Amino acid sequence: MNIFTFVVAVLLWITVAWRAAKVWRKGQDRSLWWAFFGLAVMMTLRMPPGRALDQWTGVTDLSYLLKHLIGGVLASAALLAFLRKVSGASDGPRTKRRRIVFACATALAMSILFFAKLQPYETLSIFADPVARYVFLAYTLLFLGYLTASLLGGMRVCWRWGRNSSGPALSWGLRTIGVGLAAGVAYAVVRAATITTRMHGDGLFPGAVDDYISTALLMAALVLIVAGSSLPMLSLLHSWWTKRHALLRLRPLWRDLTQATPSVRLHAPRGAVTEHLNPLNVHDRLYRRGVEIRDAALALNNYASLALRKRAQQHAEARGLFGTQAAIAAEACWLAAARHAKLRGAAPGSSVEHRPAGGGRDLRSEISALTQLSDAYHSDLVRDFTDSEDRLMEPPA
Incomplete structure (x- = not known):
């Protein structure tokens, strides 16, 4: 999975750089850019740069917290905001404030749990402490609960508006993102079940099989989200290519x-x-x-x-x-x-x-x-x- 993780991280950073020139220069909606930025940071922190950050700051497993805050809370909130906007769903100021407060409260609670009890343990050592492992379980379920709620909201938007979108590229793009979000929900469910069963056992499956399954679901979700969000751009690229061909012809x-x-x-x-x-x-x-x-x-x-x-x-x-x-x-x-x-x-x-x-x-x-x-x-x-x-x-x- 390490090579695949690296490839997905590179694809995400390419997407971040590609979209940055457009959204930051022209002042367009930046919610999708923030979503890809959060996902790119999350995938980067899963690799050696994450361990390097822990050693540099001296905070054990700081990369673990940051990849959840940036790649989970920030990215899912930004992606949901983008999906609601591109689909035409209207949100009032009160709804937007409620989503922001919900995301900030989740991030604050996760940070408090992390620094209050999950330090200075490394992730794999937490299960040896009876109190720390239940705090870790609360931390994990809080994060996965927020992630699941956000992804389910995004799925409803994708499936509802994917049938009523303005063009086939946007329609298939939303549906592909919806499948990716469904894979993300499956990842959250498998991960929550794995952590819960490890409190008093060896997990869902013997060995590291459950970790491989959850990682595969996470990678599938990321690839599908990137592919789905790129379909409308591919349609624009096809239009540009067709017009350029006619211009030269x-x-x-x-x-x-x-x-x-x-x-x-x-x-x-x-x-x-x-x-x-x-x-x-x-x-x-x-x-x-x-x-x-x-x-x-x-x-x-x-x-x-x-x-x-x-x-x-x-x-x-x-x-x-x-x-x-x-x-x-x-x-x-x-x-x-x-x-x-x-x-x-x-x-x-x-x-x-x-x-x-x-x-x-x-x-x-x-x-x-x-x-x-x-x-x-x-x-x-x-x-x-x-x-x-x-x-x-x-x-x-």
Whole structure:
């Protein structure tokens, strides 16, 4: 379990560092960050740094108390607050104060029991003292009781609001956290039964089997909580990746059209490498790219006569296309021909009403339509059409 404990601790600290840049810089709700911070500290104190802290402070088993206060009381209270907020459950000031008072009273009682009677014994030596072991039992049951109450409250929130959340990522995230909290409750029950039965016996199972079981349940709870809280972020990452892919995919069409109509560009064009390496403001850049493509098409509109559009439509239909596919292909054909005409210095013709072949009211449908236009624009069908139009424009020999 030592290697697994180390891996889980590293994952928790990575999560703490990853979320810190966001919540502390932007001033967002920090309850989840505090929950992961408490869990990360708890897992760290289970390893050699915990023994080093005991030796440095000279307080026997101080790490034992701190991992319960920080990783148990603080983390579970913060996680419950986060779950209630993200699920939309409303808490009044009185409810919030009651939860804070309950957590502080539990932490104070645990500290009093720890320093009053559980010192200077080490954890394994407490059972030799008849009074200290019952104080230890009270300390343990107090901690596990608070932990169980908090986890059960979190489970109710997860299962209730997981069915009514705003999206699948949040729904599955809450349900995964709920399973993790259930594993945490099982850990608390097994741990309480183990400590109680050790008062007059060897525990639930022979040897250290009960310790292995409770540790496995604790690790499972932590992994599931981390995974569940990360699912909404994975959904955001997927959205970012999809938009970035669309941004780069539309670059060739945007470059060609705005080369002929540079006035529609809000900013000077950047190199392809720079754009590939820039991960920021993908949504805004994609939105602007779509606007500039549409503006460029509108600017090229007067360079595409009705006769040109009719030839483009006939060319698309001659290739076996029909309906929306033919309309998109025809638009790509006359856009390419109009671009060539403007770059040659041709004079604009009479105004023609411009109706895009595709598009939508939201960014997703608009980008989908522009992607189809881009694919058609760079197809052999359009190249054949522009070649034929260029031959028509050549002066007779």
